[in-house]
Amino acid sequence: MNSYAQSIEYGLLNLTSAQLDRACGVLIAAAAGDALGAGYEFTYPPQHLVPVMKGGGLGNFAPGQWTDDTDQAAAIAQVAATGADLRTPEALDRIAAGFREWYAAGPADVGVQTGAVLSRAAATPTAAGMIAASREVHQRQGRSAGNGSLMRTGPVALAHLHDPEALVEAAMAVSSLTHYQAEAQEACAVWCLMIRHAVLAGQFPNFEDIAHWAPNAPEWRAVLQEAEGNEPGTFRQNGWSVGALQAAWSAIVHTPVPEGPFPSAHLTDALSTAIRIGHDTDTVAAIAGALLGARWGMSAVPAQWRRILHGWPGLTSRDLERLAFLTARGGREGKYGWPNVAHIDYVSLQYGRPALAQHPHDDGVWLASATALDDLPAGVDAVVSLCLTGTRQVPEHVEHIGFRIMDEPDPAENPNLDYVLVDAARTIAALRDEGKTVLLQCVAAHSRTPTVGIAYSMLRGVPRDVATLAVCGVLPAAHPNGGFRTALTRIESKGLLA
Numbered sequence: 218m219n220s221y222a223q224s225i226e227y228g229l230l231n232l233t234s235a236q237l238d239r240a241c242g243v244l245i246a247a248a249a250g251d252a253l254g255a256g257y258e259f260t261y262p263p264q265h266l267v268p269v270m271k272g273g274g275l276g277n278f279a280p281g282q283w284t285d286d287t288d289q290a291a292a293i294a295q296v297a298a299t300g301a302d303l304r305t306p307e308a309l310d311r312i313a314a315g316f317r318e319w320y321a322a323g324p325a326d327v328g329v330q331t332g333a334v335l336s337r338a339a340a341t342p343t344a345a346g347m348i349a350a351s352r353e354v355h356q357r358q359g360r361s362a363g364n365g366s367l368m369r370t371g372p373v374a375l376a377h378l379h380d381p382e383a384l385v386e387a388a389m390a391v392s393s394l395t396h397y398q399a400e401a402q403e404a405c406a407v408w409c410l411m412i413r414h415a416v417l418a419g420q421f422p423n424f425e426d427i428a429h430w431a432p433n434a435p436e437w438r439a440v441l442q443e444a445e446g447n448e449p450g451t452f453r454q455n456g457w458s459v460g461a462l463q464a465a466w467s468a469i470v471h472t473p474v475p476e477g478p479f480p481s482a483h484l485t486d487a488l489s490t491a492i493r494i495g496h497d498t499d500t501v502a503a504i505a506g507a508l509l510g511a512r513w514g515m516s517a518v519p520a521q522w523r524r525i526l527h528g529w530p531g532l533t534s535r536d537l538e539r540l541a542f543l544t545a546r547g548g549r550e551g552k553y554g555w556p557n558v559a560h561i562d563y564v565s566l567q568y569g570r571p572a573l574a575q576h577p578h579d580d581g582v583w584l585a586s587a588t589a590l591d592d593l594p595a596g597v598d599a600v601v602s603l604c605l606t607g608t609r610q611v612p613e614h615v616e617h618i619g620f621r622i623m624d625e626p627d628p629a630e631n632p633n634l635d636y637v638l639v640d641a642a643r644t645i646a647a648l649r650d651e652g653k654t655v656l657l658q659c660v661a662a663h664s665r666t667p668t669v670g671i672a673y674s675m676l677r678g679v680p681r682d683v684a685t686l687a688v689c690g691v692l693p694a695a696h697p698n699g700g701f702r703t704a705l706t707r708i709e710s711k712g713l714l715a
Contacts (some may be wrong), residue, residue, distance in 0.1 A: 229416075230379040232545060234623045235632050237379030238514035239416045240378075240545035243371045243622070244294060244537040246484060246510025248287040248561055249522045251368075253494045255284050261453070261495035266350050268492045270522060270689060274499070276325025281525025285326050286503040288319050288529040289369040293391060294540040297376040300548020303387035309344035317342050319330070319529055328365040330354065334395045347394045355397035361399040364461035367394035368500045371507035374409035375544040378416060381430040389432070396458070403432045404458035407441075408504065415511035419632070421469065445470050449494045456497050464494050465505035478711050481633045483516035484509045508540060514631040515541075517623045520644040524618055535619065560607040563587040563660055571661035574691035578674045578684070580648055584666050584692055585658040599653040601645060603665040616653070618644060624664045626700030634704050639713050642672040667695035671705055675714040681705055 222337070226312040232240065256273040272280040292315030293303075301308040307538035320327065322336040327335070355361035363537050373391055374542035377384035388409040389402035396402065409429035414420075424438045426433075444452065449471055468491035474483045484506075491505040492498045510518065515538060516605035539556040543549070553561045562622050563586070564571070573589045576582035583594055590600070590610050599616040605625075611617040620641050623630040631637065657673075659665035667688050674684030685705075689695040697705070708714055 218246060230611065232378075232619075234630050235376055235419065235514070236416055236544060236623075237542060238516050239419065239511050240375050241508030241515035241538045243375055243412055243416065243507050243515060244287075244290065244510070244541040245515050245518050245523065245526070245534050246488075246513075247290060247371050247503045247507040248283045248506070248526050248528070249518055249535065250488045250504075250506030251283040251286045251499050252281050252507075252526055252528075253488055254279070254499035255282070257492055257495075257498040259496060260498070262493050262498075262658075262680075263494055266489070266493055270525060274326075275413035276562055278325065279527075281527055283503075283526065283528035284366075284499050285328060285331070286368040286500055288324060289316060289331075289365075290503075291430050291529065291532055291537070291540070292316055292319055293369060294372040294375075294537070294544055297372045298540045298543035298548060300543075301376070302383070303373055303376050304390055306344060306381060309390060309394065310342075312391060313338070313342045313344045313347040316347070316394065322529065324529065328363060330361055330363040331365045333358075344394060348377050348397070351393060351395055351397040357566055360398060360449060361396050362404075363396065363502070364396040364401075364456060364458050364497065364500050366394075366396040366401050367404045367461055368503045370405040370409055371412060371511075372540070372544055373405070373417070374412035374507075374511070375541060377409075378413055381410060381413060382478050384413060385430050393433055402459040402493065403437065403494070404462050407431050407437050407684045408462060408508070412508055412511040415508060417663055419512070421508070421512055425503055449490055453494060453496050455494065455501050461497065461501055461504055464501045464546075465491060465508070468494060468501070469508060470506050474655055476706075478713055479633075479636045479639075481513040481636050484513040484517045485519065488570045509574075513620075514633060516637050520640050521619070521647065524616070524644075534570040535617070538619075546677075551605075554618040555605045556608070558607045559609040561587070561605060561610065564591075568661045570661075570694065572694065574671065574702060576657075576670060577687040577691055578677055578679055579649065582645060582670075582673065583654075583656045584606055584662060584670050585656055586662040586666070586686070587660050588590070589658055589659055592594045593656060594654075596654045597656045599648045599655045601641060601648075601655060601657045601669075603641070603657070603669060616648070618648075620669075622665050622669075624659070624698060626698045628700060631700070634700070635713065636710055637674045638669060638701075638704060638708060641669045642676045642714060645669075646676055661694070662692050664697050664701060667692050667704065668701040670698040671697070672708065672714060675705070675709060681709040 414422035473486040
């Protein structure tokens, strides 16, 4: 038995950095799809449309604001991030209370099925009471297989990555809080199994990858095969669980993976396909986003989206990253106590000498080690971080954008490296165009900071070799690792920053 199989069997799943990136991608890409689709809900966009996060829609949402899809996912994730077994009455009670708290706040948009259940639930509901209300609504209407539990199910997959049988039970239990019909519950279980496979394996699943655990496997195999065999536009009746799942899966499998330098652009391309199907655009894109993020990772979600993502209860993309990370690790914090630690004391940890220098090709950009966060240069109003930072390490009035880059030469540690370097350079340029003064930092400014600093110079038209000498000249300890240097050479040869 290999080590991967043993880790699954004994519940000792130790996730790699790439798997954690994909786990974080589940919540963030789902939220991105939700916010992207919000402005097109119940319309049928033209097939040439490239969606933007314009806001509007049924809830008159702000640009980047997610809807009820991610609101409810956040309520689940806040419980899952504690390491709770989501099958237990205690965890389900807490999720039910979270749903009720959200509903009581008067959300701008609530699904018909979910609203009917939550309006009947007690002010402080138990899971049993909410399931009873769900059953009552089902009996009154004769159906309750809407897409409202499928759209929020991503966190359940992360909570039970090590145990697919528990995952199925949890997915169906959480679905049953508002959707009593078995069809809706089974859809959640199937999609969670697919998400789990993508996070762990880094590939989209075939049905046989999940068939052993899928409820009513022959029926769901046929459902997915129908989606694979028909164009996305076939699935415009996507307000119910089966139609929404088919729309999302069809959008994913019928969108080509780019053959160019950024295969992870499949994530953004497939979300556009999902939205162009029309009708329940935000929900189909949220469902698709959870699986796309599981395959391609948080690092494939453009920073221009992550910068503006926000929603109930006052969360941002950084909060979703935190919740996803903790959920995937069973509530366990990572290195230095991240992501809950307020401040990481890199001075005491003695990671190199403090570094701070102005960028040689733009004096509105500072290149720094993490110690500079404790005393930001005057005028800095944006921080681009390439390493872990504490929750209070960057002042609240300063915009903070993070990129997941491991300081490792092995390409497996950074599967989207070229895209991330280009995205980080373009993000710095966008911040500068907005008039912001930027501090770019990693732990010691030895490898990650100079690499992105060089990429930014290349974006400004400076040849890579000239940029390397100049950036490393102002950061005397700078020495980008071999994998980063190779990536910069590749980026230059392909003209990705021209």
